[in-house]
Amino acid sequence: xxxxxxxxxxxxxxxxxxxxxxxxxxxxxxxxxxxxxxxxxxxxxxxxxxxxxxxxxxxxxxxxxxxxxxxxxxxxxxxxxxxxxxxxxxxxxxxxxxxxxxxxxxxxxxxxxxxxxxxxxxxxxxxxxxxxxxxxxxxxxxxxxxxxxxxxxxxxxxxxxxxxxxxxxxxxxxxxxxxxxxxxxxxxxxxxxxxxxxxxxxxxxxxxxxxxxxxxxxxxxxxxxxxxxxxxxxxxxxxxxxxxxxxxxxxxxxxxxxxxxxxxx
Amino acid sequence: xxxxxxxxxxxxxxxxxxxxxxxxxxxxxxxxxxxxxxxxxxxxxxxxxxxxxxxxxxxxxxxxxxxxxxxxxxxxxxxxxxxxxxxxxxxxxxxxxxxxxxxxxxxxxxxxxxxxxxxxxxxxxxxxxxxxxxxxxxxxxxxxxxxxxxxxxxxxxxxxxxxxxxxxxxxxxxxxxxxxxxxxxxxxxxxxxxxxxxxxxxxxxxxxxxxxxxxxxxxxxxxxxxxxxxxxxxxxxxxxxxxxxxxxxxxxxxxxxxxxxxxxxxxxxxxxxxxxxxxxxxxxxxxxxxxxxxxxxxxxxxxxxxxxxxxxxxxxxxxxxxxxxxxxxxxxxxxxxxxxxxxxxxxxxxxxxxxxxxxxx
Numbered sequence: 001x002x003x004x005x006x007x008x009x010x011x012x013x014x015x016x017x018x019x020x021x022x023x024x025x026x027x028x029x030x031x032x033x034x035x036x037x038x039x040x041x042x043x044x045x046x047x048x049x050x051x052x053x054x055x056x057x058x059x060x061x062x063x064x065x066x067x068x069x070x071x072x073x074x075x076x077x078x079x080x081x082x083x084x085x086x087x088x089x090x091x092x093x094x095x096x097x098x099x100x101x102x103x104x105x106x107x108x109x110x111x112x113x114x115x116x117x118x119x120x121x122x123x124x125x126x127x128x129x130x131x132x133x134x135x136x137x138x139x140x141x142x143x144x145x146x147x148x149x150x151x152x153x154x155x156x157x158x159x160x161x162x163x164x165x166x167x168x169x170x171x172x173x174x175x176x177x178x179x180x181x182x183x184x185x186x187x188x189x190x191x192x193x194x195x196x197x198x199x200x201x202x203x204x205x206x207x208x209x210x211x212x213x214x215x216x217x218x219x220x221x222x223x224x225x226x227x228x229x230x231x232x233x234x235x236x237x238x239x240x241x242x243x244x245x246x247x248x249x250x251x252x253x254x255x256x257x258x259x260x261x262x263x264x265x
Numbered sequence: 266x267x268x269x270x271x272x273x274x275x276x277x278x279x280x281x282x283x284x285x286x287x288x289x290x291x292x293x294x295x296x297x298x299x300x301x302x303x304x305x306x307x308x309x310x311x312x313x314x315x316x317x318x319x320x321x322x323x324x325x326x327x328x329x330x331x332x333x334x335x336x337x338x339x340x341x342x343x344x345x346x347x348x349x350x351x352x353x354x355x356x357x358x359x360x361x362x363x364x365x366x367x368x369x370x371x372x373x374x375x376x377x378x379x380x381x382x383x384x385x386x387x388x389x390x391x392x393x394x395x396x397x398x399x400x401x402x403x404x405x406x407x408x409x410x411x412x413x414x415x416x417x418x419x420x421x422x423x424x425x426x427x428x429x430x431x432x433x434x435x436x437x438x439x440x441x442x443x444x445x446x447x448x449x450x451x452x453x454x455x456x457x458x459x460x461x462x463x464x465x466x467x468x469x470x471x472x473x474x475x476x477x478x479x480x481x482x483x484x485x486x487x488x489x490x491x492x493x494x495x496x497x498x499x500x501x502x503x504x505x506x507x508x509x510x511x512x513x514x515x516x517x518x519x520x521x522x523x524x525x526x527x528x529x530x531x532x533x534x535x536x537x538x539x540x541x542x543x544x545x546x547x548x549x550x551x552x553x554x555x556x557x558x559x560x561x562x563x564x565x566x567x568x569x570x571x572x573x574x575x576x577x578x579x580x581x582x583x584x585x586x587x588x589x590x591x592x593x594x595x596x597x598x599x600x601x602x603x604x605x606x607x608x609x610x611x612x613x614x615x616x617x618x619x620x621x622x623x624x625x626x
Contacts, residue, residue: 165319166352168339170366170417176340180365184356 026242033235040232051236061237064221067133068202071217075140076198082141083148083193088182091156092164106146116143117210124211131213139211140201147200148193151256155189156182192256199248203241268331270295270421270453271316276325278311278477285311287477289325295420298447298454300468302461304500308477309457313423316455317344330420340369345414346423349430351406353398359385359409360394366417384412388442404435408442415446421453428463440466461501465489473497494624495544503549503580503592506623511536511543518617519543524587528563530620544623549580550594551619554603554611561614567591569609572600581605583613 028040033052036045055061086105090098108116120139124130129138163185167177183190205219212220218241225234269292278286286308293299301309314320315327318339327334334342345366353362360381367377385391388408393401398409407427414422424443428436444467447454458464464471465485473480473488473496480500481493492498498506509523514537518529521543530545558564567583570590579600583591591613605611 160350160352162348162350162352163354165339166346166348166354167365167369169317169319169344169346170413171340171369173338173340176369180369181354185354187356 026238029235029238029242032232033239035232035235038232040235051232055233055237055240058233060216061218061221064216064218067212067215068218070133071136071140071208072198072202074134074137075144075201076194078137078141079143079145079197079201080148080152080190080193082145083150083197084152084186084190086145086149087153087156090153091159105149108143109146113204113206117207120207121210130211131215133212133215135211135213136208136215136217139207140204143204143207144197144200148197151193151196151252152186152189155186155256159185188255192252195248195252195255199245199252202248203245267295269293270330271455272326272328273312274326274328276315276322276327278308278315278320279323284477286315286322289477289479291472291479291482293421293453293455295453296451298444298456298467298469299472300456300458300464300470301472301474302458302464303474303480304459306476307474309459309474310425312474313346313425313455313457316421317346317423318342343417343419344421344423345417345419346425347410347414347427349426351410351427351430353406353410353413355397355399358395358397359390359401359405362398362409363412363416365413370417380416381412384416385409388412403431404439407431407439411442411446415450419452421455424454424456426458426460427456429458429460436463443467473500475500490548491621492546492623495546498546498621498623503594504546505549505552505591506544506546507589508542508544511539511541514539521545523589525565525585525589528620529617530563530622531618532622536622545620546623547615547620549592552591552593552613552615554581554593554595554613556603556611559612559614562617563620564612564614565591566610566612569605569607569611571607572605583611 031044032040034047034049036048036050086102090102095101111119117139120135120142121130124135124139129135159182163181164177167181168174172180203219204217205223208217209220209223216224218237222234222237222241225231225237271291271293273289273291276286276289277284289308289312291312301312303309311320315322316329318334318337318341322335329342329344354365357365360378363381363384364377367380372380382391382394385394385408388411390401390405390408390412393405393409398406401409410427428439431439440463443454443456447467454467456464456468468485470482471485471488472482475496481488481497483491483493488497489502492501492504495506498504507521507523507525507528509521509528511519512522512527513520514532517531519532519537520527520529528545530543532543532545536543553559553561558566565585567585570582570584572582573580574597577597579595579597581593581595581600583593585591593613603611
């Protein structure tokens, strides 16, 4: 028992350290985004919203925000659609080479982003598709579809396999069963997939930077600001990006986990 | 006799190398309560799924009302199924579940609401109409599932072990509900079960299946008293099964020499050939027990091994000198009078006409 307790304490400290390492920089960035001093030093200066005012006055930032919004929303829709289709094909059908099929679908997030980005650039420019906003959308959809698929697949696995056949048995065509049974059943996972893929796309830098051409997204403009000069604007914009992604991820959790708890009770 | 509602002709169903149903011929009549019974993997559920169109037969013909149904899609049929898992839609209320089939058929909103509520009332769960399905008890869900199928006003209702998830007293109550409904509606029920008590309690006719084949079709009484073959005799109820060689014959009976002794049985003419093998069964409730050697044609001395008490009726398990197992069913109060204990020696006896000759294996 005593050993167990010691172990628990060690594990607790370990977890706290992880959280500290992840969140401390973000927290500092948040604090300094409201700091009047130009350089991030302690003691802090006065409280100010100057940096926020500055970035919101910058048309480039607005353009990047607009681009990011278009990209992440389109990516979310496309990737979740693809994810749903693959998850459903896995649920519904048994076929040869299903293992390799699933492995292939889950592959993109395992490829280092920089390599993926270079490959995407090479491929898209060969097809004459690079440098467009929807080049980023295509590349991001490939990257994020597996996340949507994983979530929706998990949900489908909780479904009584007789449910769809029961709908047919009561006079639904296959499309009607899809519309009235499968999609409503998967709705929490679909919403959560939309949030998660939007969040990943919104944050993603490497691919966006390679394939975007002149259409900069928010992470790309952050790098430009950092490269130009050290300016607390970066802290402000970083805080903004962090809050957006965090909100999306938390929403994804809320939609999915709350449903899971409900269906288990 | 009128045309059967459903006919199976030479129906086979293979899943890869696995043969689920082989060479099935079966007629199902309008208005009958038919139970299909067998152990798991015998093909009973596959048969039901073929009726619902969820599986297509590999070969042969299935007709409903004279129409060839082999390739008719499930949603184009009028064969609602009550699922073993119930398969209620978890994100819908009880009423929305019942309305589902009507909605798919394009029945307008008010009409389908009226009919759904009517059926929920009829199933005595009207008060739960707007409750989420996940908050209902097992018995209530069962009734929603029934209402969901019956609201379609089908000619035939398919039921796949619908009571297997309920506890014993609820099963008895639902059996009464089902038999009453079937009589009131006058529609055909096809009921798949592994439970003999469910099949015998409700069905007009019982189909016994084994390894993809029909072993016997008949009324519960026929099957219980006159099992067609060894499989049915072993599967159904408590039967003592004895096999041996015919050593002599008379006008109606044969004498059979078995390892447990020589016995006399009433046998049909074609089974009364001296020298041939013959197997017969004696129902456990038709065997008499006595302490002293009885003056009977068929008797055997046995040791008591154990007893199984299930209320007023007791089953005694015994063993003859050659190690053959015998079963006797008797009233509990009669057993008390005999004052038996494990190892006691007693005599069993039965009348030649109570020995039922089985078809060859």
